[in-house]
Amino acid sequence: MSVEHIIVIGGSAGSFPxxxxxxxxxxxxxxPPIILCLHRLKNVRHGFxxxxxxxxxxxxxxxxxxxxxxxxxxxxxxxxxxxxxDYDHTFAFSAGEVVRYSRPSIDVxxxxxxxxxxxxxxxxxxxxxxxxxTDGIYAVHKKGGITIVQDPTTCTIETMTxxxxxxxPVQYILPPEKIITTLISLFPITN
Amino acid sequence: MxxxxxxEIPYSDLxxxxxxxxxxxxxxxxxxxxxxxxxxxxLLQHYKFHTTEHLFQSLNTNPDLIQTCRxxxxxxxxxxFRDASLWIQLKNIFKKIAVxxxxxxxxxxxxxxxxxxxxLIFLQEMDLLKKTKVHATEICNNVLQQVKRAVYSIKTIxxxxxxxxxxxxxxxxxxxxxxxxxxxxxxxxxxxxxxxFIQDIHSAVPDFQVQYDLIWYRNQLIYWDKPTANQYLTExxxxxxxxxxxxxxxxxxxxxxxxxxxxETISFEDKIYRKK
Numbered sequence: 263m264s265v266e267h268i269i270v271i272g273g274s275a276g277s278f279p280x281x282x283x284x285x286x287x288x289x290x291x292x293x294p295p296i297i298l299c300l301h302r303l304k305n306v307r308h309g310f311x312x313x314x315x316x317x318x319x320x321x322x323x324x325x326x327x328x329x330x331x332x333x334x335x336x337x338x339x340x341x342x343x344x345x346x347x348d349y350d351h352t353f354a355f356s357a358g359e360v361v362r363y364s365r366p367s368i369d370v371x372x373x374x375x376x377x378x379x380x381x382x383x384x385x386x387x388x389x390x391x392x393x394x395x396t397d398g399i400y401a402v403h404k405k406g407g408i409t410i411v412q413d414p415t416t417c418t419i420e421t422m423t424x425x426x427x428x429x430x431p432v433q434y435i436l437p438p439e440k441i442i443t444t445l446i447s448l449f450p451i452t453n
Numbered sequence: 454m455x456x457x458x459x460x461e462i463p464y465s466d467l468x469x470x471x472x473x474x475x476x477x478x479x480x481x482x483x484x485x486x487x488x489x490x491x492x493x494x495x496l497l498q499h500y501k502f503h504t505t506e507h508l509f510q511s512l513n514t515n516p517d518l519i520q521t522c523r524x525x526x527x528x529x530x531x532x533x534f535r536d537a538s539l540w541i542q543l544k545n546i547f548k549k550i551a552v553x554x555x556x557x558x559x560x561x562x563x564x565x566x567x568x569x570x571x572x573l574i575f576l577q578e579m580d581l582l583k584k585t586k587v588h589a590t591e592i593c594n595n596v597l598q599q600v601k602r603a604v605y606s607i608k609t610i611x612x613x614x615x616x617x618x619x620x621x622x623x624x625x626x627x628x629x630x631x632x633x634x635x636x637x638x639x640x641x642x643x644x645x646x647x648x649x650f651i652q653d654i655h656s657a658v659p660d661f662q663v664q665y666d667l668i669w670y671r672n673q674l675i676y677w678d679k680p681t682a683n684q685y686l687t688e689x690x691x692x693x694x695x696x697x698x699x700x701x702x703x704x705x706x707x708x709x710x711x712x713x714x715x716x717e718t719i720s721f722e723d724k725i726y727r728k729k
Contacts, residue, residue: 405458
């Protein structure tokens with residue numbers, strides 16, 4: 263079955279504990295695919311997805327090139343590559359230059375998601391120490407997608423979220439526990 | 454804030470763009486759509502054009518833009534000893550190949566040269582450099598000339614030192630470079646058996662009538678659509694010795710291409726394949 267709506271989540275410094283909380287509370291039959299882009303050490307391949315898997319009901323995988331995006335999955339951008347969405351709804355990668363000191367870059371993922379899925383994207387930006395994600399969440403906003411930013415007062419480092427809020431009229435500014443309840447209300451579980 | 458959505462290029466513009474490039478002898482048919490969009494976006498930003506129409510007009514009249522486009526198609530971010538676990542596996546592979554009197558390696562698409570020179574240093578560490586001939590290719594002469602100069606910042610090399618040490622190699626990485634100020638130039642003896650060639654973008658292998666023991670083509674298949682990537686893989690297979698090794702990139706899954714039937718998987722994790 264084709265994917266109708268995707269959720270993209272970006273975070274950097276201080277976002278890992280929040281991501282763990284979110285994933286822990288995602289129901290196992292949550293339908294839209296979730297694609298994570300977290301800033302991470304470029305030379306450390308292992309441990310990140312495994313650590314996230316300890317807390318989630320849906321298995322977290324690093325996708326491979328040209329892999330079709332499927333529902334009820336959680337995907338994690340691998341270290342040292344930009345992760346993109348292509349027009350045939352498959353994953354694409356780039357080993358190109360860093361964007362805002364980052365590879366994977368949240369902007370790259372969010373902007374490609376907005377270009378391909380239009381208003382069928384929900385973008386969530388979490389704690390972080392640079393401004394990666396602002397252009398990306400703007401692209402999602404411009405295409406009519408749903409934009410959610412973690413409340414900067416709840417962030418370990420607020421640079422990333424404050425930048426997004428300053429530059430983009432985001433729809434939701436929420437503490438972590440409200441992000442998950444909002445997601446579940448936006449995409450109710452149907453049996 | 455950007456006024457247009459990057460990667461959102463209408464299909465008609467993509468068609469026009471690839472048509473212009475093909476007419477200018479730079480055939481990018483088969484490049485994945487998202488990467489064509491990215492290429493157009495980078496050109497728009499580089500030349501500060503506000504419309505694709507303006508870009509297309511300039512591509513038709515100014516050869517410099519075609520050259521820039523060719524340079525942008527070369528992946529610009531190689532790294533010394535990227536993916537440590539691959540290099541650990543390569544130790545065992547080279548020990549197997551080394552029983553032969555000579556080795557031929559095709560390093561297809563040098564990018565900025567760091568991985569090529571990592572390989573040459575690695576071969577030297579294994580005392581195999583003198584018996585190895587390397588053919589190194591890239592699609593852009595400017596990029597290849599830069600690679601041949603082999604000049605890098607000392608900081609780049611120092612940043613690699615920790616990974617390099619984990620591989621248990623004998624010398625310091627900096628000992629393979631001549632240092633001048635803040636730059637490091639690869640010592641010339643390392644490239645004595647390496648020959649550099651310009652490669653057409655739409656043929657994967659040079660026409661040398663050589664059968665290779667190992668082909669290195671990392672992080673390139675990700676840019677091409679399935680049929681084109683499969684065509685490249687088939688071409689590589691045709692010039693690889695039976696039992697020869699093919700090295701691809703960490704996110705590249707060769708299992709999705711029909712040409713994988715010519716190979717067996719040695720390490721899916723490190724993307725090492727061997728021709729049947």
